[in-house]
Amino acid sequence: MTIPSPASPAAAPPPRPPARPAGARPGGGPARALQRVTASALGPYQSAVVRIGFAATYLFFLVREVPNRHELYGPDSPWHWELARRLTDGNDAFSVLMWSDSTVWFEAVYAITLLSATALMLGWRTRTMSVLFMVGVLSVQNRSIFMGDGGDNVVHLMAIYLVLTRCGQVWSLDARRALRDARRAAAGLPPVRDIVGPVLWVVLGPVLVAATALGGLGGTWWLPALLWVLWLSAAVWWAVNLYQPAAGQFRALLDVLANLAHNATLAVIMAEVCLIYATAGWYKIQGTRWQDGTALYYPLNLDYFTPWPALSDLLGAGGLMVMVLTYGTVIVQVAFPFTLFNRRVKNVLLVAMICEHAGIALLLGLPFFSMAMIAADAVFLPTVFLVWLGARVTAGRRRLLSGLPGPWRTRERAGAPGTPGGENGSSGPAWSGAARDGGEGGTEEPRRGGGGEGHTLVG
16 A cells, blocks of 8 residues: 655645635525526416416306307497597507407407417417417406406406416426427437417517507507517527527526516515405405404395305304304405415415305305416415326326227327326326426426426516
8 A cells, every 4th residue: 555645646635715704604595595586487386377277267257258248348338349448548558459349350359368368278389378368358358347356357467477477387288398399309309390489479570560550559668568578589589499509698598587587476476466365354354244243144145146045045044154254254364464484374274265265156156256366376385285286187187088099098198298108208297397396385496498388578
């Protein structure tokens, strides 16, 4: 055994790290937080549920009102086109239905809104469909502002917020397409050429130019600015995906901007939900009927809010039950924003609020209001539960398709995501990427965004 001499490199002591100032710690809390919000789009499962929930809510509403669409929002509405035009001119609201009073134009806008809601729910081209969905929601609601209930306001806001989120990272056809391209890249094959995306960009561009030139985007400054940023950034992202390598600095910069936009918007959605419940609860406290515990009794005895009269009579006949539900509603709404930092208590109140809205849908006949609020509540659902739910849906879909004829069964076995040998090559939720389970909403770190996943300002 040879002992190295003191002069040899093996015997030299390791270099000492430079001294740090007192109290300084490498990678402190602010640095870790900044790294987290810029390196990944948080809450992919939560944002996907919000996307699916609100798109489904408005889709079902539009489908239900197809027989009444002309009276509610079309040429036969008591709030006729001229009155709507005067109102939108006065409050600077936006509605493409104000571009023309033609019945054909109304039918086209209604159909496009239906199709965009369906595509957004499925996660197909979420970049474009979220914008078309926002335009459709704003246009239909601003055409007749006296229609609908409180759920319309929530859908109105969330349609705008969804445009800025990467809501197609999981449980979407976009994620499925991105996984397919990743598998092709791993096999050394070029990605499938995208034709639909550039075609949509080229078709919608002249519409945006004409609407801007003719003053058809309302009287606010933010909506034209947002639409133009989205349209131009789509071209930038396409060019970067085509010419910039995956590890390029400019592409990394766009990813950081996209993640910042997504995470900031997700925080706004959470704050919006807390604000809705806090204001509703504190306003209820000021009402005498809520103070004496009888507030729930009155809607249960109104014909307009009793789709099931026998059930409403049964519930309203019990004074103790009415008092408990009245006080419980106020307590849950006021307390919820203060429980966000306690996971267990927050989850209990979250279940209580979801049950409350399900009861409102059943007892008071307000299904779309309840669907909108449950979809908003979903932003706080734990990631563990959502991953489990996705796995159960995948298992149910597999059992359902196993009873279909041969071609469907073969496709499910060989190409379905979430099954071995499928699109992602591993078990997991349908239409999702790899599950990064952090245990609680917004704590997981999904894979970096690519050209096919989600929707943001830049990709």
